[in-house]
Amino acid sequence: MNGKTILAIAGFIATIAALAFVPFVVGPYGVTLMIGMLGYVVLATAWALFSGPTRYVSLATVAFFGVGAYTVAVFSESIPYPLLLLVAAGIGLGVALVVGIATLRLAGVYFVIFTFGLAELIRQLVTWYEVNVTGTLGRYIFLPITPEGIYWQLLALAAITFAIAWWIGRSRIGLALRVIGDDEVVAVHCGINITGVKLALFGLSCTIITLVGAIQAPRWTYVEPSIAFNPTISFLTLIMALLGGAHRLTGPLLGAVPLFLMFEWLSANFPNHYSIFLGLIFIAIVFVLPRGVLAFIEERWTLWRRNEPVSGRTADE
Amino acid sequence: MLVTALLSGLVLGGTYALVAMGLTLQYGIARIMNLAYGEMIISAAFLAYVIYTGYGINPVLGLLITIPAGFAFGYVIYGVMMKPLVARARDKASLEIDSILATFGLLFVIQGVLLVTFGANFTSYNYLNVAVELFGTNVAANRLLALVLALTVGGALYLLLTRTLWGTALRAVAVSPASAPLVGIDVNKAARYAFAIGGGLAAAGGVVISMYQTFTATSGVVFTMKALIVVIMGGVGNVVGALSAGLILGVVETFVATYVDPGLTLAATYGIFLAVLLWRPSGLFGRRAG
Numbered sequence: 001m002n003g004k005t006i007l008a009i010a011g012f013i014a015t016i017a018a019l020a021f022v023p024f025v026v027g028p029y030g031v032t033l034m035i036g037m038l039g040y041v042v043l044a045t046a047w048a049l050f051s052g053p054t055r056y057v058s059l060a061t062v063a064f065f066g067v068g069a070y071t072v073a074v075f076s077e078s079i080p081y082p083l084l085l086l087v088a089a090g091i092g093l094g095v096a097l098v099v100g101i102a103t104l105r106l107a108g109v110y111f112v113i114f115t116f117g118l119a120e121l122i123r124q125l126v127t128w129y130e131v132n133v134t135g136t137l138g139r140y141i142f143l144p145i146t147p148e149g150i151y152w153q154l155l156a157l158a159a160i161t162f163a164i165a166w167w168i169g170r171s172r173i174g175l176a177l178r179v180i181g182d183d184e185v186v187a188v189h190c191g192i193n194i195t196g197v198k199l200a201l202f203g204l205s206c207t208i209i210t211l212v213g214a215i216q217a218p219r220w221t222y223v224e225p226s227i228a229f230n231p232t233i234s235f236l237t238l239i240m241a242l243l244g245g246a247h248r249l250t251g252p253l254l255g256a257v258p259l260f261l262m263f264e265w266l267s268a269n270f271p272n273h274y275s276i277f278l279g280l281i282f283i284a285i286v287f288v289l290p291r292g293v294l295a296f297i298e299e300r301w302t303l304w305r306r307n308e309p310v311s312g313r314t315a316d317e
Numbered sequence: 318m319l320v321t322a323l324l325s326g327l328v329l330g331g332t333y334a335l336v337a338m339g340l341t342l343q344y345g346i347a348r349i350m351n352l353a354y355g356e357m358i359i360s361a362a363f364l365a366y367v368i369y370t371g372y373g374i375n376p377v378l379g380l381l382i383t384i385p386a387g388f389a390f391g392y393v394i395y396g397v398m399m400k401p402l403v404a405r406a407r408d409k410a411s412l413e414i415d416s417i418l419a420t421f422g423l424l425f426v427i428q429g430v431l432l433v434t435f436g437a438n439f440t441s442y443n444y445l446n447v448a449v450e451l452f453g454t455n456v457a458a459n460r461l462l463a464l465v466l467a468l469t470v471g472g473a474l475y476l477l478l479t480r481t482l483w484g485t486a487l488r489a490v491a492v493s494p495a496s497a498p499l500v501g502i503d504v505n506k507a508a509r510y511a512f513a514i515g516g517g518l519a520a521a522g523g524v525v526i527s528m529y530q531t532f533t534a535t536s537g538v539v540f541t542m543k544a545l546i547v548v549i550m551g552g553v554g555n556v557v558g559a560l561s562a563g564l565i566l567g568v569v570e571t572f573v574a575t576y577v578d579p580g581l582t583l584a585a586t587y588g589i590f591l592a593v594l595l596w597r598p599s600g601l602f603g604r605r606a607g
Contacts (some may be wrong), residue, residue, distance in 0.1 A: 053413060055410070057417055057418065059415060059421065073339075102591055102594050102595060103370065103594060106594065106598050108410065108413070108414075108451045109350060109413055109417075110594060110598065111550070112350070112417055113542075113545045113546070113549065114590070114594075116352065116538075116541070116542060117538070117539070117542035117545075117547070117583070117587070120538060120539060120583060121398065121583050121584065121587050124580060124581075124583045124584065125581075125584055128578065128580035128581060128584075131580065132578070132580070155469060158444035177436075230540070235425060237423070238418075238421070242418070272433050273429060273433060274429075275424070275426075275428060275429035275431035275432070276426050276430060276433070277429075278425055279422045279423065279426030280421035280422070280426060281422075281426075282418075282421070282425070283398070283419055283422040283423065283426070286415060286418045286419045286422065287401065287402075287419070290415070294591065308387070
């Protein structure tokens, strides 16, 4: 470990510690805003964990988010709280492994198609189960958890997610992922078990997403399938990760913060039109910043640095 | 009961086949994975609703307006949105990702416009809702008309693709976009027309759906999903495959809805999709991938 790394780790710990004190400074509205923002930061980072390096675009974020939220709603009275999160994570991981085993052996487009309808499938299955087996649609969650408690749990999850993403970026499995993203044939010839690596990362990413849903569930008090499986969540996560740049550790964070604030503003001021604006912004990002803001700035920076001495020399001559 | 289920399954399947044929052209020839396809279908359904309830033009005659509108929309979208993506794509995989992302954005734009214009309510209209006796059971005339329309449009497309020089050129692009220019085919133009024809078929499908189903501004996703599954089942770019796979999917769904539970139709769709992925990912009618 060199000095720069130690400095980065110290900075990270200091940031997390500082963020932990935020609820004492801002009011109840601030805490609510921070919960939403942190939730999306974790979602986008977890999404980029798998989809960034492998370029397998997952459109199923809300499927796992909803599984987490609904698991908490169903078992909130029968299972004590910390265990509840473990159960939710386990169910999310199970679903991810089934989806992954079916699709990750094949070309990326099958995976995209499968994840595209997954949220709708799970929503219909949950609705069917609730209507036919339990006879109720919609559940109340009464858990003694304060908004501050939710905030701290999300902060811890965010810290863990960043640590995992940082570790993966410098480990053998991270290297394997990048090779897979560049060229799967090369990856196979290097002796990488490509299905295994993809499956492991997809499972990890989905487990984190499920936990975000589970932790945020007590905020709603009332949950029904159409609330828990709202497709806007998948969409927002995707835009945030892409705006910042899905290949970098801090890219999703840089995308999530401004877009979340803008989304809050849009949905407050244009409640009927915000999906049109979001769609247009998203299309613009795909066209103008295909690899994210960070990569764009870096490219400009190197271009500028390369041009600088050249123009200087011509001035001398 | 069995005959009724089979007939309504064929009606549904005919509709799926019709919309899937458009998607298989867009994906197979233009190489654009269009996730906003279902929104194009639903837009056409709303258009048919407006011209029937607002102007009293019946939906079949209205096809003369809706199909060209769908074609024009596809033509413009390809020129404005897809062509720059095709131009900058390094290979097939990066075009796939770019087109998936761009059309995912388009999905939300179209859906937002529909929600603002028509609201989130279930919409439907009454057209030819009279019973017709067929094989000893009663079928609504509009459903029968839907099946006939789906088969007519599908058959016409099949003849167009297999019997004309122009259709042969389109199929050549589907097989090998790199070699097609060597025999004097303008790949760019072929892709643009394939995408536009896909838009026209989506519009035809939307009109057919609006004749016998209720629809909402947000139901496009499910149609995209089912069309995609039919395309994979039939083999990408394979029109006859899409026709057969669409009919199979419609019949299976109707049987599940009739004999098991109507709430499980999407689960049945996914079950078929899973089986195809595990067993023959290149499609039931396609060649086995090496």
